[in-house]
Amino acid sequence: MNGVPSTPEGGPDLPRIAVDRLIDRGHWNGYQKRVLAICTAAVLLDGMDNQILGFAMPALMAEWHLPRESFVPVVVGGLLIMSLGSGLGGWLGDRAGRRPALISAVGVFGLTTAASVLADNLPMLAFCRFISTLALGAALPNATALVSEFSPASRRNLAVSLTMMSVVLGGLVGGALSAWLLPTYGWRMLFGSAGILTLVVTAAMMALLPESPRFLVHRPRRRRELDRMLRAAGFDLPPRYHLELPTALAVVGGGMSLFRPPLLIDTLALSAAFLFGLLGNYLVFNWGPTMLTAVGYDLAVSSLGLGAFNLGGIVGALIGSLLMDRLGPRVPILVMAAAGTACALWAGQLLSGGLHPTALVVAGFAATGVFMSGLQVMLFSLAVSAFPASIRAQGIGVSLSIGRIGAVAGSGMGAMIVAAGIGPFFAVVGFSCFAIGLAVLAVRAKAGR
Template identity: 45%
Template structure:
């Protein structure tokens, strides 16, 4: 049997075994169900407005408080993942959002509906940091950033599935059927993961009391941990855990820059998600054309994320993400100069597609940077807090967008361009990026 150094080398540079791939796929499935559940409210909202005879404004608190609850869940569960394990916190998150979603089925009015969605939102926010950490720690270095980026693409995939399932169930079985499916699926997957998903080996190595689990994991890869190395890793884990470690030593610069990345990108993306159709109709386009512009932005985001997933491990993240930030600024300024009813709709849709490619396509790559920037013992806390800060931008976009709509299309797109220029600058200043295969940044 080999040493603990061999275990680490095997995890980082050895074969990508079927055992590791299956573990990664379970984490990705959790992200898909997370995206499915997040999109349910938007899908059933028209049915709820009609059945409960309420105005759209009555659901604003559900949406706003839900994002706040998701942010709280993200920050808390990232820390819990570093303290108690990625698997445990991912299972807990899925159980919480599964049970919260099932509670929604029993709602006959707003009070229980709000409570149920808040509970579900805490779990929804908590699933992402643990899933990102597991994807990173089960995947060899040469495919690590690809898998993390690919996993993040699965959030909109879950949203697409929610739309498809709703088209099948909603007309026949009502809105409750969607929440029933959305609540049962994560509970079923949690049961499967309880048996089939191992704990992160890097986390186990930081906990001497769980040595037996680490040895069983290592045996699946044909290596064995060394007691001396295990002890050293455990001491490092104890030294690094906690929110204070995000600002200890040189971590403060990494932390603040990551927060700015997530804040600027999510503010920009959610401003488009929430307000582009409204801007379109205010500018003179039809409702259908506004929906087409938003679809173009989303399809661009998926294309950009796929490009990033394929390129980031080979070329590294520095030049790639800075180029995306500058590309987003350029596309926004092109839209500033052309967005109006006098421009052919196809030209505008193409411009917005490229804006989505660079803006929404950049977002998944931020998770890969965050996972690579922090040491193992701080990874869940670091990713979780960065995403929580980013979601503050999602909340702020609700108010920013309303102001920009009043100022006109020019102000809207200038704001997007300025935000993405700020992102490019922050990415240039970032001291830690995903290295390329040849060691380039």
């Protein structure tokens, strides 16, 4: 039995090891950072693939002689299917494991993205995109859970934020890849390159990505795997020891406990927070450039505005993650929500009443992105702390799944909001920040510490 952990009845004189305390109080070592890097790469590709249709749409419209309206059902349908994928992915992650659920999700959206090059019409492309978006939705809950469960308590919020920021970075990488490939090689090369790159990362995940130790701790048949992984991660373990089973992970009723007290309030509150976060962000992603061109700015300014919003979100998420590691997620999110409300209203006033210098437009979008996009990343850290590990992937997946209604609403109502003008546009973004703050207030104080 050397090197194999036993449960307490295996011998009263053996040292007792609690995996939670071992990881929470340990150093953030190279093994754990490797897990972070692999999951971050997967999420980056998730963000790139999520936006790839938008990048390719002008080329598709020209080649297939279709109006933009023809793609609306594909975009909206994809968002709805992604919502289903988030819930399904979380459920699979808590049952089969975070590792197989994440690898399967990334592999599927890599295959379907690569297969999109064979599409000769919109229905064929829509079929590939719908399967892809199902897998895209399944990836995020498992990547979040895996990273959080490998990270020490002092670095957990930073690790989760770095992973979720990769969604924004994926959009930026996808934009750069599109600018390089589309003019010369066309949309098929864009989809093919993204798909092959994703499959390469999938192969790397299969070879290098371990299972979550907090998942393995409740799988008695996988004790040897847990022991080997902990030793490979550099944790100092005796040859034989008791493995303490953390009762906090055992939740009566499994995933259904998300919809019963005391977790019901947290589930609903986090779902509402994600809903308003996605509403505000998708409104800017999908309609920000259109809104700027509608009031008279050229395409260059429109692109700069959206880029500034994304970069501002990265800055906001980094600042927020550092604050969360010191204060917990609850207080920094509330502060960011209040500041975001004020900042969005300021940007609406600043940019109303005619055209303004490009620098002011960039400043307004960047400042708003710090809070609106930054808040969206920070919510994942709050979700990680709110749900027990045994149903953590499901909790994140369900909250994100319900919250994606906001993405559909932000995308669907965008034309009407743009028509109302730049002031109302930013007022909706400010209201989204304010609503996030109200929702987070409802999350139990213990969960939000």
